[in-house]
Amino acid sequence: LRGGKEDSRGALVVLEGLDRCGKTTQSTRLVANLDRLGHSAELWRFPDRTTSVGQMISSYLSNKSQLDDHTIHLLFSANRWEKRSLMESKLKSGITLVVDRYSYSGVAFSSAKGLDIEWCKAPEIGLLAPDLVVYLDIPPEKAAERGGYGGERYEQLEFQKKVGQNYQVLRGPTWKIIDACSPMEDIEEQLQNMALDCVKTCQEGKPLSCLWS
Ligand code: T5A
Ligand code: NA
Numbered sequence: 001l002r003g004g005k006e007d008s009r010g011a012l013v014v015l016e017g018l019d020r021c022g023k024t025t026q027s028t029r030l031v032a033n034l035d036r037l038g039h040s041a042e043l044w045r046f047p048d049r050t051t052s053v054g055q056m057i058s059s060y061l062s063n064k065s066q067l068d069d070h071t072i073h074l075l076f077s078a079n080r081w082e083k084r085s086l087m088e089s090k091l092k093s094g095i096t097l098v099v100d101r102y103s104y105s106g107v108a109f110s111s112a113k114g115l116d117i118e119w120c121k122a123p124e125i126g127l128l129a130p131d132l133v134v135y136l137d138i139p140p141e142k143a144a145e146r147g148g149y150g151g152e153r154y155e156q157l158e159f160q161k162k163v164g165q166n167y168q169v170l171r172g173p174t175w176k177i178i179d180a181c182s183p184m185e186d187i188e189e190q191l192q193n194m195a196l197d198c199v200k201t202c203q204e205g206k207p208l209s210c211l212w213s
Pocket of ligand 2: 023024100
């Protein structure tokens with residue numbers, strides 16, 4: 001017997017936005033809220049700095065190593081590919097994944113360096129497509145005023161402006177936008193409602209699909 005709640009899948013929910021837009025704050029709260037409401041959910045993030053590929057990325061981001069722009073792009077992508085099968089099995093076992101950055105970061109940041117956007121998208125083809133992408137929208141100037149900004153490689157105002165323009169090109173039907181300058185509690189509530197709708201659609205049998213769709 002198929003189609004019952006017992007074999008319904010989890011949702012793939014991705015948070016995107018400029019550095020310091022509030023993704024980590026909100027993805028953490030969302031997982032806690034979904035859990036509280038009886039949905040099994042896990043918090044994931046990319047880059048996943050715990051793998052050996054992730055350690056190369058982390059070293060690059062903190063300016064401890066230098067890499068060609070194409071090379072680091074492919075490492076970010078490889079870091080998602082190394083988690084793909086686990087991601088699929090978690091979703092199929094009914095767990096909702098809340099993911100702090102995904103392929104859209106990969107494309108928006110690398111193309112801000114001048115790499116061709118189609119070239120940047122190509123290695124992401126075949127990764128699981130998110131059911132919902134929530135973009136936390138913040139003016140780059142406001143993000144720069146937030147705590148801790150300036151420590152890592154990409155945390156520079158002019159660069160973040162280009163990243164923001166690239167994100168606009170990537171927006172599609174699964175995207176929802178939240179004003180990231182709103183109070184944290186308001187963002188939390190909007191995000192929770194969006195995620196609950198999405199979880200419901202997935203439980204009702206929406207099939208998993210692959211990028212870019
Ligand atoms: N990257 C990533 C690529 O180039 N390619 C890729 O494929 C991927 C996956 C990764 C870097 O790598 C790039 C993108 C990034 O430059 P990271 O480790 O993911 O970096 O770091 P960030 O995502 O940039 O995380 P940040 O720590 O910078 O920002 P968050 O998570 O967006 O923000 P958060 O929640 O830590 O909040 C930042 C500050 O703002 C405050 C918080 O308290 C905190 O001080 N804040 C608010 N203040 C006022 N109002 C609100 N609503 C607020 N929400 C949060
Ligand atoms: Na973060």
